[in-house]
Amino acid sequence: MRRWLADRWVMGVALLVLGYLSLPIIVVAGLSFNRPSSRLSYDFNEFTLDNWTHPCATSDMCDALVRSMEIGLIATVVSTILGTLMAFALVRHGFRGRSGINGLIFLPMATPELVMGTSLLALFVAAGVPQGFWTIVIAHVMFCVSFVVVTVKARLAGMDRRLEEAAMDLYASEWQTFRRITLPLVLPGIVAAALLAFSLSFDDFIITNFNAGTTVTFPMYVWGAAQRGIPPQVNVIGTAMFAIALLLVGASSLRGRRARRAALAAPVAAVGAPTSAS
Structure with a gap:
């Protein structure tokens, strides 16, 4: 009886x-279907x-979104490669x-x-590097690599x-x-690290704001728009990104389970090693 109550309590929490x-x-998902009465209104109107x-009714927002995705993809690829090797x-x-x-x-x-952010700003200014797209990429790679290393290390250790x-x-x-054993087993960890790196890069505001120059990313656009009213399309983008991330995590988890089963069930078939007759 006590065990049953404890299980129900834990499940409730x-x-x-x-x-x-x-x-x-x-x-956010609900507000993506809302037609607000004004840009400063967050009540569900219609x-x-x-x-x-x-x-993309607001062109500046979509430009900032595409720019953030480009920065995030480049930073993710570079940090995932460097972090996995490390x-x-x-x-x-x-x-x-x-x-x-x-x-x-x-x-x-x-x-x-x-x-x-301030340290990187001082570094770029001292080196005479103009601030913009590539300084943001360098800054994002710098902090994303650590998260990739920790995530892949945990996968390798297990x-x-x-x-x-x-x-x-x-x-x-x-x-x-x-190729046949190690990579399939560690691939879910690499994919998880890449997803984490992309989300960190795409979402970053503070470090980006210090090193962006005149470049505007999606978080910077949302921050500026908050002062005059956030357009409802921002909620659409947020909902779509969450749905895509959920699908990618589910696909990665499913792939990891299949890889573990295949590696555990038939290592001989996976390697394709020849057998010698005695």
Whole structure:
């Protein structure tokens, strides 16, 4: 009886927390179908699909959105490649100074964005680098790499190395083992790290604001629009991005489960090693 009550209590708390976290998303999704009475009104006035059929009614907003997506994609690709290579080096190889590097990885994560933004601003000004699109990309890569390293490291640390050893025992080369065993198992972690890096880059405002120059990103546009009324199309974009992220996370999780089952069930078939007759 006590166990039953404890389980119900834990489930109730979990549902409350989930509802609390989901409430802003639900409000944004609802307001995406609203025709406000004025730009400064956030009350639900009238149901409409115009916001969804004309998401780029405000051209400046869509320009800022595309620019943020370009910055986010470039920063994600670069930081994911660098962070994944660094994670493999820190987990799979022993070298002098590894513990110090492990500690430095957390430095950008622990540093306040205000401090990092002003530091990068001083660096770019001292180096004579004009502020704009590429200074934003450099700044975003700098803090996204740490999150990629930590995420991929956690995935690598939880892997069963015996699967790789079994593949090598069955005459698989190092490249075959990496391509058929290691990469499928670590891929969900890499995808999760890439999604995290993109969301951090796309959402960043403080560091971007210090190093953007005249370039306007989507968060900067929303911040400026908040003073004169946020257009309802912003809610459409937010709802669409949440739905896409949810689909990507679900697809990544499903792919990870299939990869684990395939690697655990038939390492011989995955490697395709020849058998020798005695």
